[in-house]
Amino acid sequence: MRPLENIIIQFMENDKIRGSRQSQEKESSALDRFITQIMQDGSDKELVLASKQPPKKQNHSRKPKNKSPRLRVIPLGGLEEVGKNSMVFEYGDDIIAIDMGFQFPEEDMFGIDYIIPDITYLEERQRRIRGIIITHGHLDHIGGLAYVLPRLGFPPVYGTKLTLGLIKKQLSEHGILKQSDLREIKSSDCLKLGHFQAKFFRVNHSIPDCVGVHLTSPVGSIVHTGDFKFDETPADDVPAETDKMRAIGNKTGFDRVDVLFSDSTNALKPGRTVSEKIIGESLDKVISETEGRIIIASFSSLIGRIQQILNSAQKHDRVVALSGRSMENNVDIARDLGYLKVPRGLIRPIKEVSKLAPNKVLIITTGSQGEAMSALTRMSIGDHKNVKIQKGDTVVLSAHPIIGNERAVAAVINNLCKLGANIVNNDIMDIHTSGHGKQDDLEQMLRLIRPKNLAPIHGNLYMRTAHSKLGKKVGLGDQNLFLFEGNGNVMEID
Known part of the structure; x- marks a missing residue:
């Protein structure tokens, strides 16, 4: 077994994020293109999806310029691959991240053991990070923590009991457990993180103790599902908290969920995921x-x-x-x-x-x-x-x-x-099932949360495109479906 200090990490460079020092560098013509999509649902809120390199001083708001902060959403990983899941949410001086995973390399990536998200944007703003919320204990959601936490000044990490148990083992092996700030949460908890408020709801997956996140800010709210499926007879857990999800979906007006960020891993597969x-x-x-x-x-x-x-x-x-x-x-x-x-x-x-x-x-x-x-x-x-x-x-x-x-x-x-x-194997009989919901599971989540807009996450573009079609099925229009170009794009909620 190789010592941990000899493991090689490739820091994959994401598409440049507006506001980072890389954004000031000259880019190729492909990156110079600026694409915006403005989506409005009849409320007083506006969503702007920006690509890698927006021109300076370009204002895409339909309303008079407002100096109040927007809620910015920046996926650092998980949109151009299956793995290294991580998303950043920023309002004013407050930043939180949801998940910090890694990805295993492709066969032709010789000498690379793991790939983690590009955290340059967070490094430059580490004093504003109020915490990292972890949805569950799989490596594509926790695997990057051991490499990221020292570079970010060890911000608080929030997770459920089993999730923290798995994180502790990882951090201990890297010799940084004592410096780390790990805080246990339950699905019944409510966290105040600067201007953000985070509430949780239990979801089923292929590991116990998984949660989705309902995140609110002064300008709007989002739901991040984490990885999920609906399993009425889970082997190691209790069924998902659909009552909580329904209560979130019953909110109206300003309190209605602006964007649902939902797992797309099995969006191409019809039906419902088989029970454990x-x-x-x-x-x-x-x-x-x-x-x-x-x-x-x-x-x-x-x-x-x-x-x-x-x-x-x-x-x-x-x-x-x-x-x-x-x-x-x-x-x-x-x-x-x-x-x-x-x-x-x-x-x-x-x-x-x-x-x-x-x-x-x-x-x-x-x-x-x-x-x-x-x-x-x-x-x-x-x-x-x-x-x-x-x-x-x-x-x-x-x-x-x-x-x-x-x-x-x-x-x-x-x-x-x-x-x-x-x-x-599974070709002979049902001896494996996925922890990710198929189309019927994804549609059920949409009907429970009733978001104004859907932004599929966790998967390549073709997976997320299939997921967006389910949004149309439940009544969302084309203007209410967001497909991020890739990691590093910026969504703003006004």
């Missing part, structure tokens, strides 16, 4: 019917999935071993905080289970995405110290390949087959 309970039933069927050793590869953050696997293993008289550093860490954190219930003796060290009969063993491992140094990849090439694949083993891939990982996953599957393993 269905996945648990499918996994239980596999475990009950398999005679040999079982190896289940999944994401280490799927706490509810892991709980269901543990329950089935105990039910069918198998002991469990964990493989992969992140799997071991997340299980320890979730168990210590009460999010995982593990009977005594059920989880054994992986060195011990190799001595047991194969039909008494179940291994939960990382590597579902074919990562080069992951536990499952090492098993597939015979390089794992404690697990040697043999004929009769059943490998269950309880995850969908993330876009860009398909070839790596296929290579791992081929190698496992060569070693004699049986493969079970």
Whole structure:
């Protein structure tokens, strides 16, 4: 394992943001173009979407010039990729950020371990940062904190209990936990952050303790969904707080939500995302019917999935071993905080289970995405110290390949087959579901929040375009649908 100080970070430069020192540099003709879209819903508020390089002294307001501040919204990441999610909200002298994630590099980005948002705009204004709100504990929402916090003077970080538990582990590994200011929130809390007020509502995702954010300012309000789906039977959580969402949507006049910033990851997929309970039933069927050793590869953050696997293993008289550093860490954190219930003796060290009969063993491992140094990849090439694949083993891939990982996953599957393993994946039965809502989930969010305007986030342009069409379905006009060009664009609410 490489020491953390040797990890290379690529600070991807976003499109230039108006007001930063880069905006004074000469840009190419493509960046010199200025596009504005003014959208008005009949109220006294106006939204202006500005591109990278607005000409100086150009006023796009339909009203007489007003010296009062606008609410500015600046996405730093998550609009040109799936990952490194982060958005900045600014009013007057107050700035808050929602999420600060990282992204894994593409295959051709040699020597790069992680990509984080360009935070130049925040660095130049760090004394005005009132806090960073984290919606949940996935790396594409928390992974950048360890690299960003020292550069921003360690502003307060707000998150739920499990989210902070995962953040603490990350910051501890980087040696900056003591300097960090972590503040726990509940979905019932209300935060006063300068001129901003932040309230929360519980959402379902693929990890417990997720929240959406209702943010109000003197000139308007927004809702940021975070990652979400609607699951009436979640494995590790309680259903989303739809009553709170409906109450937000019932507001009228000035208090009505101006813009909904909503997760677009699954906007291309029709229907509703399958409940985690269905996945648990499918996994239980596999475990009950398999005679040999079982190896289940999944994401280490799927706490509810892991709980269901543990329950089935105990039910069918198998002991469990964990493989992969992140799997071991997340299980320890979730168990210590009460999010995982593990009977005594059920989880054994992986060195011990190799001595047991194969039909008494179940291994939960990382590597579902074919990562080069992951536990499952090492098993597939015979390089794992404690697990040697043999004929009769059943490998269950309880995850969908993330876009860009398909070839790596296929290579791992081929190698496992060569070693004699049986493969079970989602093509055979429902053993994985997404934590992101499909079209019916996204439409439900729109109908609950009833925003004046929709600005899809979390995804490439084609995903966000598909999401915007759902806005039309619920009655929003073209003038009420915002598609950011990309990271670094500026939206202003007047």
